[in-house]
Amino acid sequence: MTGPGAVVPAAGARAATGPGDATADAAWSAAARTSLAETAATLASRFDASAAAVLEAGSEPATDAGIDRLLTARAAAVDAQVRDAWLRCIPADAGLALFAVGGYGRAELFPQSDVDLLVLVPEAADTASDADGAASASPAHAEALARFFALLWDAGLPVGHAVRTPRQCTEAAADITVLTAMLEARPLLADASAVATLQAAASPDLVWPAHEFFVAKREELRARHARYGDTADNLEPNLKEGPGGLRDVQTLRWMALRIIGTGDFESLVALGQLGADELATMQRQRRALSTLRFGLHLVAGKREERLRFDHQKTLAARLGHVDNADNLAVEQMMQGFYRSAALVLRLGERLLQRFEEQLEGEAQPQPLGPRFELRRGYLAARPHDAAVGELPWPADADEVLALFAAWAKHGDPAGMTGPAIAGLHSQTARALAESLPTIPSFDTAAPALRERFMQLLRGPQPVATLTRMARLGVLGRWIPAFSNVSGRMQFDLFHVYTVDQHTLAVLKNLASFASGQADERFNLAHEVWPRLRKPELLLLAGLFHDIAKGRGGDHSELGAVDAREFCTAMGLSAGDTALVEWLVREHLLMSVTAQKQDIADPEVIHRFATRVADRERLDHLYLLTCADIAGTSPKLWNAWKDRLLADLYTATRLALRRGLENPLAATERSAETRAAAHAMLAAFGVSDEGIEALFARMPEIGFQRGRPDQVAWQAASLREVALGDTRVRARPVAAHAGAIEVFVHTPDRAGLFAAIVATLDRCGLAIQQARVLDGPHGMIFDSFEVIPTDPRSPPAPEEIERRLAQALAGPLDSVKPARRTQPRHLRHFRISPQVGFDVVDAGAAGARTMLSLVCTDRPGLLADVADVLRSQALSVHDARIATFGERAEDVFQITTTTDGRNQPLDATRQEALRDALLACLEGDNR
Template identity: 75%
Template sequence: MSDPVPGTPRDADWAAATRAAIAESDAALAARFDADGDIDRLLAARAQAVDALVREAWSHCVPQDANLSLFAVGGYGRGELFPQSDIDLLVLGPAEAQARHRDELARFFTLLWDAGLPVGHAVRSPAECTQAAAADITVLTALLEARPLLADLDAAAELAAAVSAQRIWPAHEYYIAKREEQRARHARFGDTADNLEPNLKEGPGGMRDVQTLRWMALRIVGTWDPDSLMAIGQLGADEFATLERERRALSRLRFGLHLVAGKREERLRFDYQKLLAERLGHVDTADSLGVEQMMQGFYRSAALVLRIGDRLLQRYEEQLEGEPVAQPVDAQFELRRSYLAAREADWPRGADDIFALFAVWASREDARGLHSRTARALAEALPGIPSFRDADSGLRQRFLRLLRGPQAVETLKRMARLGVLGRWIPAFANVSGRMQFDLFHVFTVDQHTLAVLKNIASFASGSPDERFALAHQVWPKLRKPELLLLAGLFHDIAKGRGGDHSELGAVDAREFCTALELSEGDTALVEWLVREHLLMSVTAQKQDIGDPDVIHRFATRVADRERLDHLYLLTCADIAGTSPKLWNAWKDRLMADLYTATRLALRRGLEHPVAAEERVAETRQAAHAILASFGSGDEEIDALFARMPRVGFERSRPDQVAWQAASLREVAVGQGCIRARPLTGYTGALEVFVHSPDRDGLFAAIVATLDRLGLTIHQARVLDGPLDMVFDSFEVEPSDARHACSAEDVERRLSQVLAGPLDGIRPTRRTQPRHLRHFRIAVQVGFDTISHAEGPRTMLSLVCNDRPGLLADVAMVLRDQHLRVHDARIATFGERAEDVFQITDRRNLPLDDAQRQALHTALLACLDGERQ
């Protein structure tokens, strides 16, 4: 390394002083940010501060006559420098100069790194720039925005010529490549900006999308100057203003994210969301958390970027390919390069024309989308669209025809994306971009609603969807499918207002249906569905649907077959549309079993509820037939059934009873056995049957062992059989699908554990997943006394944070309190666990006040702090 230029400080001293200067400058910029300083000025100020330091370092290291030029490239080249962004530099010069000053350049880059500047650099000749950019479009994109730091006009012109469209990446090729790059990038994020932890830079509607529009304009048109783009019709003044407003909003979020993270971070993770919301001045209200307000702002910004971006990309395409030949569709519309366009320049003249557009669009499956000029005209006309309350009867009927016409769900999705649905139904605009700060709802309310409608559309496709056992059979029974669409549209529309969103949404649904002049019967059905849209889910997941009393109570609330059909389909669509991971074969079977059992109850008549004896007799007869088909005689079957608890015939399916009875054939009376079998239709899921002499701590030992095997328990049933033998059954699935357990592994491990003492068996200790640490739910413990055929029991209700090993920990607490578990219903909703247990003391009596208080205290001690 060469010696310092005379009169300059030593490198170490300069780096230390510069590091301190950077920290001081960044602190001042952070203070300006917190004082609501203009974001563009902050970005420019940081870039200018770094410019000065980079030039100073260059002067310390590189002679003036080196025949080398220095450029800022990438985001730094644009003059936008965020607190933790890379500082990308290009040294341009002939190969001979590069070689002669290799040591000086090495010293220059080392000095910048020692000063704490995250520098990325390249040293190239113009020819090498051409070669590198031709091989990698990202290199070209970075060089398109090169900004001279220490370079004359000739060097700048030489660099521009080296990467010009005449040499590499002609405009059309560049457009196609960047469009495909964008599509691939969007696909990595599920093609939606509405992720719980969105990426501000790379995600759909994020900063990279804004920059891509700029890069394409530079390559295709040769400028990003708004006046020039407006002059040639590529950009409207309103579009540019909107795009700039949202770019600044996104930039402010990204600048703040870098500050709160203290490192290069582009993903708006849960770790930083609340901190950033507080720093931006968002305050919790009764209806909305500050973090939810901030995230709603982001989602709305991203939606607008995507909306305008679609228009500009289409115009770039037309710029490259020329004005297409129009294909008439009707008197109002035509197709231009397969994009639907209004024929008249003054379209639309009113909301009727807009609804007509969506009707024609729905009838043309060959339409690629909406033509950009028509989309812009539609955007400008949005303020003139009345709400359904203010619309005339004709317009309301037009909307109803859209619901009854082809591609109804796709039409609603288009109307939502283009801002029409929010104008027509103002309550929908209120939930657009609205997120809920939890892990259960992984989409914003509007996107969840559209996902529910998409699931409903799949029921109507005519092709069975393997995710839903009965949906394709139930759908054809619907008298008016549009009523289910309306229920799906309104089921969550009142979220964020405070109060019960189901009740408030039902009021909205009635008002809307009345305005559309639906009959009282149809209106009442939609209203009921919105009010009760959680009923089936809660019943199936929190209650024992093998209990005839549960079925009778549910059937009484449903009251008739039409409501049941609609509620079943809405429930399936709702759960599956809440999170891709939430719907599974276990939930599908629960809903299908509840639907089937309720249908039978309604057919029998609510005045004739199923008696326990009747249910026992039916199950016994069906299980007997199964065993007989495998060669068992009547006498043997009766002997096996005599060893089983009566309540098992009342609450279990015939195939379960037959399987358990067959397991008893292999062991003598009073001896235990453990069996496991795959659950049909469930990947890696098992049903586990434990038949064992009863003893204290047995349930806890079983649960802890299953937990150690990496199995998540969805349902547990603990039945006391004759001769003090237990009949415990569990439905489990791997917590990680990559590490499934075989039935044989489960049988072997449980047999080993239960053969020895149970006192020392404890659940494994696991680190809590990162995302769960940011959602603290106060532990809620509730008690109730319930009646049961074998005597009264205590119902323990537990609401708390879900985490690995939760059920095993709870089971240990119950064991330590000397309590018996007779039934368990395990339900998890994102980060929230809502579990229900039927328990008694050792004498099979319900808990008294002292026992309840002791258990309450023990549970709080175990669960109130997150396990580390």
């Protein structure tokens, strides 16, 4: 056991005061509380002054080395009070010893950290176990200890304590968490004999031998990473427990203590386990993370380890970050965190390997050609002169790219096409890190290096290679713009990954398309991929599509310039360069078109096809769009988006095949849909006369905008339904798990749309698209594409039908939107509502007003908006619902009724609607 602090004789400076006087104890606790509060205020002021000074010096606030002095100063202040309380309560001849354990044992005490204590009781004492299995002191000392702990609690210290004999310490250490805390025991009031006794009780000879400890802690680390690796923790990371957080640094220290006998990272340098450069990096990142954690405790005012949205802006300001034209202050702070965490993870992987080799010894290397070999499953560069024990790899850029080529050629993590390469050997990884400054950027590199890079993209596992290069810092050297977005986050709920993480996720999705294995999440991707002439061009587009984030201006335009410069330098042909440049510039085109426009409208398809111009661009853009949306957030991609993009792709491919000079007319589209739907109904035994009678009850525009299977399904729903009756149908969307299509046929009346929307909302369904068509005889044909808000418990189609039919059978005014509490995280992402109006031509239906609404999304938003439209006596004819994180962008086609006819809204009605919507939405911003 090691740690700051000398062995202190248990006798102390003075004897205990006896049983104690309640008044005197209360006075002592009050004085101690005041003293600790004054110390805390002083340390907080020092923290703020240090952050300001570091910022003024021109470096990042989170790199302040003074954080260590703050942590030890707080531990020293607590030490003084703990020792004084002990001496007030515990007789000098009690034979008890007091230790600080856990983080307090490291003398690393944050403002809201627990104060963990261990009282070591002599084995000869008459002890008994309490309910937690810890020993109680002998009856003679139990009262004194109770008084001691009470004093500390009354002084405001969050004390956790255990009272154990040496034997009970050994027994308790069977729990590896208990042993870990004991490893860092620091004597507060204990003589040398007590220290030796505690060390012996936790000896590897008695409990957790070094190898078993290492394996258990490694698995614990991996499980913790998996537990904290979801997207919520990425947006609101846990500074202590999350991947690359302070717990990772502590875990490496615990392993060193058990395996090597020292938890001092400086000592590991002398022992050859850590390089001086690696030590400097580890200490720098530990201090950066500690600064964030110290500041988080200050702004939260409680023990908070997760960097929640509630505290991010406040902490960034406290650290001295200031908004600028390109980056918000909070984004600057979070980029520093993500970069620190990435470096801790990178160094942790190396140390884990070295500890493993320390325990198990070096294995016989397995040669992989003249330049590389496998050591215990890790890829290593072969030493130039193993006899002198030098770092095995005086790497230059050519050697570095050759390393990644060998990695891709000789194996994969699964061991399916070669040896199961677990990763890069720690010594080679260190040498690679030291070699990074020798790697030129692509624009200054020799032609041979550029060609070698392109060979990596055209060779096996290109996405895995790019991912490895990114995580080891090589890609950021080769493409400096990628380094600028490494660790960069955007302060919103739409982008749940940093830009570099998102880019790698997009590339991973593209790799899945190339696997040849169908993925039910993507309807057409695996069919489209084999059509690509040069897949590496799509990979380059994925690599560059967001590379200009954070520079100000349109990142698509700026990224397209970067992509053109890169492709030109790489020697790509003019045509290939133009394709990559176009894809980067237009990478949002397909997503925006599908989600914000009516892709059932032939004119929309024609405009989109004109922008795309040829099938090669369409194939690439479709795949890039799928990969981009799915790589933005695991929760963002859904069956509705898959179907929407697949429908847009199919319709555009048909338009390009017909020729842009021959756009599909509405009448031709209607005839094709009618014929196809007729054939489907006939196949189910419906007579020609019956089919035509059903079609006569349907709106003509439905044949222009609907799919044949949709028209046939709706027509079949009308069989045996009397004119004027209501029919509600719901069905799962085939091959798209979770998506549901809802059809409502009912007499038109005021408030109908609002009642349907409110009912679907109460069913736990989120509307993605709505089409409201007026049919013959005053009937409406409403179609809704919906997805469950909770995919774990989606409502059955029969339940949806029942609840909608019940709602429509009663007074519509009684169907009101559900009241819900706004989720916590949305409070930090408020968007000022924007309401816009335009007039659109709906063909035979006449002119309509297009209402555009941009605002903060929240549960029940659409239901509330529909309720406002009902209160304004407006009819809804079409709706497009698009949500991007916390941002809702909805479009409605609406009319008002004048002289029995639907008319667009005049200026007075528009202003009244704007006021009503703002009054509804501004209530969300209170």
